[in-house]
Amino acid sequence: MxxxxxxxxxxxxxxxxxxxxxxxxxxxxxxxxxxxxxxxxxxxxxxxxxxxxxxxxxxxxxxxxxxxxxxxxxxxxxxxxxxxxxxxxxxxxxxxxxxxxxxxxxxxxxxxxxxxxxxxxxxxxxxxxxxxxxxxxxANKLGSIAGNVIIKDKGIGGKEILIDWSKQGSGGWSIPSRVEHLEFKKVDAKFVIYMEKAAMWERLNEDEIWDKLNCIIISSQGQATRGIRRLLQRLNTEEKLPIYILTDFDPWGFYIYSVIKTGSISLAHASERLAVPSARFLGLTADDIEKYALKKHIIRFKDVDLKRIDEISKYAWFKDKKEWQKQFELMKQMKGKVELDALVSRGISFVSEKYLPEKLKAKDFLD
Amino acid sequence: MxxxxxxxxxxxxxxxxxxxxxxxxxxxxxxxxxxxxxxxxxxxxxxxxxxxxxxxxxxxxxxxxxxxxxxxxxxxxxxxxxxxxxxxxxxxxxxxxxxxxxxxxxxxxxxxxxxxxxxxxxxxxxxxxxxxxxxxxxANKLGSIAGNVIIKDKGIGGKEILIDWSKQGSGGWSIPSRVEHLEFKKVDAKFVIYMEKAAMWERLNEDEIWDKLNCIIISSQGQATRGIRRLLQRLNTEEKLPIYILTDFDPWGFYIYSVIKTGSISLAHASERLAVPSARFLGLTADDIEKYALKKHIIRFKDVDLKRIDEISKYAWFKDKKEWQKQFELMKQMKGKVELDALVSRGISFVSEKYLPEKLKAKDFLD
Structure with a gap:
């Protein structure tokens, strides 16, 4: 609305x-x-x-x-x-x-x-x-979007215009910093994938993943902006779309997920308008690193990363979650992170042809 | 092409x-x-x-x-x-x-x-x-664009689609990292304004400046990406549009201008495909700070900024340019920078209603 x-x-x-x-x-x-x-x-x-x-x-x-x-x-x-x-x-x-x-x-x-x-x-x-x-x-304006969705926005002279997120070619529609005024006119998608990297968005867009899997793909660069978080929440609450978060296997990626899901400490007062408690983690897990033979691509942690694991593992959302504590433990044993981009070592479109379809089919999410 | x-x-x-x-x-x-x-x-x-x-x-x-x-x-x-x-x-x-x-x-x-x-x-x-x-x-994907332009891009299944940059609402079209394949089908604009900040782009887009002044507005965040530089060059050489660069009054803003205009040292081999030698500076000058009463908003330089002025003033492009050397000199005397955003202190849409029309009419550029 x-x-x-x-x-x-x-x-x-x-x-x-x-x-x-x-x-x-x-x-x-x-x-x-x-x-x-x-x-x-x-x-x-x-x-x-x-x-x-x-x-x-x-x-x-x-x-x-x-x-x-x-x-x-x-x-x-x-x-x-x-x-x-x-x-x-x-x-x-x-x-x-x-x-x-x-x-x-x-x-x-x-x-x-x-x-x-x-x-x-x-x-x-x-x-x-x-x-x-x-x-x-x-706040900041950042991010691109594509999917089978038509929205209503304001055009020149305040006239209403329709924007089709499926007809934005190689660039996508650029997400404004404020999305309150947008109206969803037609949403023909089953879920939303949010990713932390614009390069991954371009990979998935080129592979036409939003058309093949009938979803919406959204990227920012690093932490999601308020505009994107609000957009994710609106797609979740108004259009009942599940939100899946695609990040690297590292404490920073996990934190991006947790902020979208539960809110952030500094913006705790805004959680009700920004958070998506039902968001699920679709990013790399320790099991994926094994399954998709990515061990070769582990990037050694620095002290700051190791410290970050300890901090995050104590956060309210992660504290009592066995599955997440297991991830943190394995991450510490691995002493390093693995980037989503490493999936390219298995093939240019491996992420689109294997990783995403397999994980989605098996409902292999972390919550 | x-x-x-x-x-x-x-x-x-x-x-x-x-x-x-x-x-x-x-x-x-x-x-x-x-x-x-x-x-x-x-x-x-x-x-x-x-x-x-x-x-x-x-x-x-x-x-x-x-x-x-x-x-x-x-x-x-x-x-x-x-x-x-x-x-x-x-x-x-x-x-x-x-x-x-x-x-x-x-x-x-x-x-x-x-x-x-x-x-x-x-x-x-x-x-x-x-x-x-x-x-x-x-390289990176970043930036938004709006203007009276229709381009041809690739859609689903490689089918050609037309994208109208004047019908992108509050977000704009998101610029891809690679723009080689785009074709300009209809360009009804007289010039291009590139700005370093997405927030300024949103200001100008909300003020419908691209429609009122019949131009194209492009933003990145900080230094222009290769994709944007290539796009600026193609609009300049293929469509004969003048390119104007809108930045803060500070050494970093001046450098953004110089990279778009002459190329960068690290990508010197790519200048022929990226640089726009005819680009003109539309950003804040020492005179503007006087004229638009912005002295109050001078932000004190740190040592790193002062050092940067000396470095940049010796760059090939700036070295022999009297007008630029004057700017560097006045900047050093001012001991601080002034941001474009400071124009908001004169009114929400001052930049659109006064600053840009006045500077464009007077052809008040630095070259």
């Missing part, structure tokens, strides 16, 4: 009016800000997501320690309202510049550093329960 | 036959490999490009110091021939895995590290005069 600006705008206006009302009553204007430190982040077995706890703190206008953040939060709220009114969007960096100015009669700037505007925005998301995307402030 | 594989394949076959013939005659098989060190890289005032000099060295099969590289070069040639035969492509990383294997009866691998296969490939480009793209081995 595509977004409407109206509701978000109303929430922002109410937020502003609330502050004004407090001031008019002679009260010290205040806002309730949920606490975003690790101590307030929980993993829920029930939802399968990281989420923010109930702890919050009050931020006052007449308080020397609070006023700077108070004003910054009000400023980003005003900016977001303007963006919704004119139906435009900005990046995080651009939003920083948009609110940066010297307060008249002082030498104090509203913000000195993008870290401040980012934090104010995250606070605003929490206070108003409007996501950054709904506030029209974007 | 879109590529045909036939000619490249013939060159590769001839290269292989040449080696076999030498062996059959009882000669020591050898290949002439142009030298790719800095000492053999020249900047030509006439062509406006970096290019490789005429120095070359002979690489022999029966020579302990040569044989490893000799075999690697022959291996990538065989791989490229296979790729052209089946009309598929691989990334540099995948190509490394494709040729990596232990030579029977030994414990010696054809390649131990991707650096080796990369170098062998660059040598092969030089020896055969076939570019890496024509060899179907790709």
């Amino acid at each position: 595509a977004e409407k600006n109206t509701e978000s705008k109303k929430k922002l206006v109410d937020f502003g009016k609330g502050l004004v009302k407090q001031a008019e009553k002679g009260e010290n204007p205040a806002m309730d800000v949920p606490i975003r430190t690790l101590s307030n982040v929980n993993y829920s077995q029930k939802t399968g997501m990281l989420s923010l706890g109930i702890k919050s703190s009050k931020r006052f206008f007449f308080n020397v320690a609070h006023v700077r953040k108070f004003v910054q939060t009000a400023e980003v709220a005003a900016l977001a309202k303007e963006l919704l009114t004119v139906d435009k969007s900005l990046s995080l960096r651009q939003a920083f510049y948009a609110i940066r100015r010297t307060i008249a009669g002082t030498n104090i700037d509203i913000v000195d550093d993008q870290v401040e505007s980012n934090k104010a925005l995250e606070d605003l998301e929490l206070i108003t329960d409007i996501s950054r995307e709904q506030l029209h402030i974007n | 879109a590529e045909k594989n036939t000619e490249s394949k013939k060159k590769l076959v001839d290269f292989g036959k040449g080696l076999v013939k030498q062996a059959e005659k009882g000669e020591n098989p050898a290949m002439d490999v142009p030298i790719r060190t800095l000492s053999n890289v020249n900047y030509s005032q006439k062509t406006g490009m970096l290019s490789l000099g005429i120095k070359s060295s002979k690489r022999f099969f029966f020579n302990v110091a040569h044989v490893r590289k000799f075999v690697q070069t022959a291996e990538v040639a065989a791989l490229a021939k296979e790729l052209l035969t089946v009309d598929k492509s691989l990334s540099l990383r995948q190509a490394f895995y494709a040729i990596r294997r232990t030579i029977a009866g030994t414990n010696i691998d054809i390649v131990d590290d991707q650096v080796e296969s990369n170098k062998a490939l660059e040598d092969l480009e030089l020896i055969t005069d076939i570019s890496r793209e024509q060899l179907h081995i790709n």
Whole structure:
């Protein structure tokens, strides 16, 4: 379901009016800000997501320690309202510049550093329960997509246009940073494969895997952007498509999977709009390395990788999962990682002709 | 003009036959490999490009110091021939895995590290005069494009499809790593703007700048990929479109411009297929910072940036250009950089409504 600006705008206006009302009553204007430190982040077995706890703190206008953040939060709220009114969007960096100015009669700037505007925005998301995307402030744009899907998007002059993800040739459709406004008009696909590398996407696209297996293929480069995570979630919840994650056999690949599935610590408050708890791991496992004779291609770990295995294996999602702990253990014994690209050593299109069909047929996923 | 594989394949076959013939005659098989060190890289005032000099060295099969590289070069040639035969492509990383294997009866691998296969490939480009793209081995895929252009690409089953860059909505068309096979069917645009940041592309796309100014907008993230550079060159030479480069006011932005214009030292041999000597700089200048009141947004240089200015100002292209030397001088005086995004401080769409129209109308470029 595509977004409407109206509701978000109303929430922002109410937020502003609330502050004004407090001031008019002679009260010290205040806002309730949920606490975003690790101590307030929980993993829920029930939802399968990281989420923010109930702890919050009050931020006052007449308080020397609070006023700077108070004003910054009000400023980003005003900016977001303007963006919704004119139906435009900005990046995080651009939003920083948009609110940066010297307060008249002082030498104090509203913000000195993008870290401040980012934090104010995250606070605003929490206070108003409007996501950054709904506030029209974007994270990175990255990634390509192909599949038997037709979406509705905005064209020139705001006219609705249809975009066919099956007619995008060798490039694919480029995924925007914000996908709230897209509507799925026709989805003729049975599942989605997300991969961490654009080169693998080109391999699969050239092999026409999305047509042969009737799926959607999506790539980013490394960690999935917020736009991609939101798109995966929408395809999962609105179109009931299973989401499969295709990464290397290494702690970083496993972490990419876990972020898509359960959310990330720093964006725990956004899990409900970004996470896909039912996502399944389709990437390389220790068994695959054996089965597909990839041992030759083990790349020796550095200390940083070994340390990362220990960190990740203790994460909420992995901690109690026997199958995952086995992977971590075997990874430590192997003392190295194996890249998906190594499948090319078995043949140019081995990944499309053997690896994917076999694993999908056997439902050989990790959960 | 879109590529045909036939000619490249013939060159590769001839290269292989040449080696076999030498062996059959009882000669020591050898290949002439142009030298790719800095000492053999020249900047030509006439062509406006970096290019490789005429120095070359002979690489022999029966020579302990040569044989490893000799075999690697022959291996990538065989791989490229296979790729052209089946009309598929691989990334540099995948190509490394494709040729990596232990030579029977030994414990010696054809390649131990991707650096080796990369170098062998660059040598092969030089020896055969076939570019890496024509060899179907790709660098990174990155970037988005929009504009009043219709291209011909390959769809499912190799069927030709038309892709309209003006009907790609908020995402744009995702640029493939290899653009050799694309055909420009209809180009209704007067120039091309390349920008270094995807967030700026989204800003301009939302402002429908490509429709309003009748141009094509292209973004990467940071340095332009080979695919994008080749696309810029093809739009410039085949469609006679001027190419304008939109970057920050900082040494890194200037370098992005110089690479697109003249080529890079490490890819000097590929300038003829990648460089756009007529490209013009549309990015922020010291004058713009004054004119558009952006001084407030100067970001202090670190030592590494200051060092970079000195390095770049001595590069062949910039060395004798008064206007550029003035920019470097003012940059040093300013002791900081200014980002294009800072234009947002003047208004959400200031870049689209003021900056670009004014600079384009006044032909306020640096060359």
